[in-house]
Amino acid sequence: MPLYLHVGLNLLVLFSASASLSSPYDVRMIAVDLNYTLQWAWSDSQLNDSVNFTAAYAFWNIKDDEGSYKQACAGSGEHWCDFTHCKLHFKGSFQTRVRAEAAGRHSNWTHLRFTPDEHVLLGPPSEVNMQGDVEMVILNISKSVMNSLMKVQYEVQYWEQQQPDQKHLKIYNDPYAPLTSLKPWTEYCLQVRVFNKDYSKNSSFTSPRSTFSLAESAHCAVLYLTVRSCSIHVLQTQKKDLSIPNPQQHSMSSIRPPTSPRSSGTKMFHSICVRTHPTARVSTAPPAGAGWHRRVPGSVLPGEQWF
Template sequence: MGSFKHIYRGHFIVLLCWLQYVRAGLPPPQNVHLITLNTHYTLKWDWDESISNGQAVSFSAQCIGKFKLESKKRHKWAVACDNTAYKSCDLSGCGIHYLGVYVLRVRAKINANYSNWVLKEFCPDKHAVIGPPSKVDLDADESNLSVYVVDPLTSSNRSMKNEISKLYYNILYWEYNVDTQEIKPQILNSKVSMVTLPNLKSWTWYCVKVRSRYDLYNKSSTFTSAQCIQTKGTIPLWQILLYSLGSLVIGFVVVLPLLYILLKFFMTLKATLYPMIQLPPFFQEYLHDSFGSDTPCLLSLGSEAELFRDKVTICAKRPEFSCLPLEVPTVLTSGPESYSSGRCSHQNKRRSNDSGVYSTESSCSQQRSNNIQSSSGAKIWSQPAETNPPATGRTRVS
């Protein structure tokens, strides 16, 4: 029994040594460093992919306050990342205070094999980078320029002055001039968020950049992007006259022709829709339909087609001659120099089915007496009118 226990202990010690050898055989992450900005902390490291031989590798990162490691009490590491495949870890879950000192560690894992921990000490107040102001605004006045600075913010959107009470700003400003190659900038330090730059020229362009500064550990942020603005001042008299003259020219060249065009358009539209010359009342009566519509019309849409004769002759009525109601053929006994004795035409009555208006037109003409008597002894005889006129309504002259 004693020999069996001795053999068992020997195998157990060999197994522990083998496990330590296997674990020690997996190399730890390399180049462990921190990327910081204000209170944003990220732990990063490098890893050689040839070591894993295509196998999945994961990493674990933990942190703890340094004073807890020095105490004799039992301590527990805070886990920031556990079995992550990324080669970085956000330390916001560790609850790191800006003025505290912490110890960070990271290791690699492949299957059941672990590498050794890589330790790194971190003090945010000493190692963390401070950022530039969150925002810079400019406001120009007569010979003065006001600069409004918004403090850099923490990860919880609070001012960094809550963490660094001695934080201040370097304000760099200079006169902007394209022709000048070298301009010596001026620097103004300020602990407040609103600064007025004095003794500046009127109607001059100035550019401004701002950065954060902390003297305890000689930390400075990067400058903000340059912003340029022109100062104001009293407007010269020649500019006032020039602006007034320009306004008058614009008024004559642009406004007056536009008004003239609008006036002509209005007058044309008015003359078209409301003409000054009106039709007589009896024309207006027949140009509108029976229902009182304002739309002019000559024929009703539902009326039938009118009946037209082949030929209608209209003659001036003479009071001294009578009108023959029917066709009267006339024969001259004289030669070819004589004229036709007379012509009479009669148009039958037409009736419009829609309006119910009858119209009768008759015309007659006879040769004048002086023309009849001018022929050498010409005599006129007339034949009694036919009882039935031709259907075409035409007159026949013989």
Template sequence: MSLPRCCCFMALVSVTALASGILPPRNVRLTSHNMDLYLRWKPPENVSGQILYSTKLHVGFDRDLVRPACVNTSALLCELSDPDLGLNIMEFGEYNASVRVLSENEASDWVYSLPLTMDRDTVIGPPTVALVSMGAGIEVTVTAPEFKVSSIARVFGHVKYNVSYWPRGRAQQASHVLVQQNRVVLSGMEPWTEYCVQVQIQVDSGRNRHPAEASELVCESTAGVPSAPWVTAVPLFGALVLTVALVVVAVVYHKAICHLLCTKDSTPMPLQDLRECPHSPLFVPEERCNPFTMTPCHDEGELLPADTRPLRPEL
């Protein structure tokens, strides 16, 4: 708008405001973030008392189709993309909006915002970034922001992700990777080092005129260089072979093992009473008595005769 036309427009607004007795709202503008739609404004200067506002939505730049939006509100904004208003905001729509002041029985003139095209003028918010350490690399998973109207894939198609990463405290050494997938593994990193990652969505500049917002910094540490697979496989294979061998030996020689551990031979009768020290009053306390254990010996399946000679207590 040229300077003379701007001055004439301001003078017209001032004259209309003075004629109606109420100053109009100031700094009226439409904004869009992640495909929402807000009408914002500032109150008129030097106005006291209760002030209410009424807003309208104009579909198309010609303002022919007008729909009422927020009515009799004291807030300094109106969410036109609110489903409760039923305005059916479209992702490729062209919109304009207006607002006026209501005070008692008077109302100011309507003040219009500049027109806005949803897909071209919305500001794309920051994505969500998650990191997973993978040895000497880091896996980055990016989640695009949710849109109030439609989705980022439907509006802009396949977007790209500008992934920037650097060792913590060394942002001047940042590296950049531009990918289309929402998951990428960053390699060639220093082991045992903490890296910070930041991601920004990129769309065709012909589709959107604003740069997207970058994500928050997310940091993760790398680990050591992973060892070769055979280093882990060899001990596991050895343990498996040893276990199988023990099971085979136990199955083949189970009879011999049971015979060794669970003998069926009993102690000869003359010696059964001598396995423990006697507790008879006739036993001399000064004499020492040592318990004994008898193990039978087999030779070709025959039991050797037990020595039945009386055992004398040790003096």
């Protein structure tokens, strides 16, 4: 047998042995905001050795240069690799690849092209804080991490709890989002998502949350948004009907309105809504002439009612 043919057969045998492992399949990049994770599936029922995986990447325009690849994970037993730490340029395009390795053997590479600005999905806001006012609710939405890379807008969907089919939409350019002209003392449900028109991207909506809008009569000051999961106590005082003692000298439980008014003057109410939390504090000045007090933490026990 000629020498060159013998050498060629040996090389073929070595190549076949090194590539005898099955290659990863169903390779996909899970990309949400700036978090990138390459995932894949792999199986080989005839292999008894433990299998590890190596994943790497290179810029798309130099993908044919083996020296240009940088490892993202090496010798990992997981079927995924976190590419977040690689800090891939958002407007770049990359060739990613992964292969299986076991007992000195390895599979062929499986490749996947990844272009972040095309493939990235937007994540929903991580937090939505609500603060109430008269016939309105103010939303403070957590700012998207994608703000530095694209113009992100915020879409608020809300509806009356009793009318779920009649949804309303409002769009805001920043995470401060006041919902105005709401019906007073009405329970509303709301959810928020972010979107970008230039890239035609939008996140999923946050989970619906419910809250109440408040109301203000001619002489009523509303201080706190009442959230459905937060119980409240309401204290009402009447002008000329009640002279409230010094709270330092009297316990709150001793203060009760009279059974009948001592004056026929106009009644004025000053409403205070307080979370039943041991550190909750509310202090405000009432309308002129109305009696008032400062709520002392722990002065009202759970279940106690004021009328």
